[in-house]
Amino acid sequence: MNLTAYGQGCFGVNINGKNLLFDPFITGNDLAKAKEIDVDSIPADYILVTHAHFDHTADVERIAKRTGATIISNWEIANFYEKMDLKTHPINIGGKWNFDFGTVKYVTAVHSSSFGDGTYGGNPGGFVIWGEGFSFYHAGDTGLTMDMKLIPMTCPKLNFAILPIGDNFTMDMQDAVFASDFIQCDKIVGCHYDTFGFIEIDHDEARKAFANKQKELILPEIGEAFTV
Ligand code: NI
Ligand code: MN
Numbered sequence: 001m002n003l004t005a006y007g008q009g010c011f012g013v014n015i016n017g018k019n020l021l022f023d024p025f026i027t028g029n030d031l032a033k034a035k036e037i038d039v040d041s042i043p044a045d046y047i048l049v050t051h052a053h054f055d056h057t058a059d060v061e062r063i064a065k066r067t068g069a070t071i072i073s074n075w076e077i078a079n080f081y082e083k084m085d086l087k088t089h090p091i092n093i094g095g096k097w098n099f100d101f102g103t104v105k106y107v108t109a110v111h112s113s114s115f116g117d118g119t120y121g122g123n124p125g126g127f128v129i130w131g132e133g134f135s136f137y138h139a140g141d142t143g144l145t146m147d148m149k150l151i152p153m154t155c156p157k158l159n160f161a162i163l164p165i166g167d168n169f170t171m172d173m174q175d176a177v178f179a180s181d182f183i184q185c186d187k188i189v190g191c192h193y194d195t196f197g198f199i200e201i202d203h204d205e206a207r208k209a210f211a212n213k214q215k216e217l218i219l220p221e222i223g224e225a226f227t228v
Contacts, residue, residue: 046101053141072099149183
């Protein structure tokens with residue numbers, strides 16, 4: 001599967017010719033600015049939003065307006081963008097829907113969710129996405145939670161998972177290793193690290209934490225297209 005990392009929780013994934021974009025946060029991300037990421041050239045047919053925090057929603061409106069992408073998120077976030085006349089598909093925890101690129105299930109994240117102005121952003125979540133020959137999980141922002149054990153019970157075997165590893169606001173790398181056990185997945189793409197001072201990490205230490213358990217941790221450069 002072909003992915004592009006845009007920093008923090010933002011990833012582009014191409015599935016069967018459809019461009020999925022997770023948690024767009026380019027504007028205001030100094031690391032993305034340093035890599036000269038151009039918000040206005042990022043492709044999107046669908047924008048999947050895990051929760052309302054600014055470091056996941058900063059560019060949702062701008063990209064959705066340009067591309068006409070459908071925003072997939074919880075009821076409250078979908079409603080927020082619906083009022084801007086943007087295309088949305090609301091979903092909620094434990095529910096799934098079949099889209100033209102595959103199935104999306106919205107799963108538990110243990111975190112919070114509000115827009116910058118304090119508007120309630122519903123319950124935060126993660127996404128499990130699967131279809132013919134693929135299955136992956138974007139955890140969004142979350143602490144380690146036993147609910148992750150439900151994923152291998154209820155979804156097809158994951159090929160890879162995008163997990164936060166930066167600590168302070170989410171799991172740290174050690175808890176993310178436990179999470180990878182809970183979801184029964186040995187190929188992890190790290191996210192939500194280095195963006196702010198609170199979440200700077202030692203990359204070698206993080207890779208080693210996973211390697212010690214015979215797991216692979218991928219830490220893509222911002223702007224890097226990579227295959228998982
Ligand atoms: Ni957050
Ligand atoms: Mn965040």
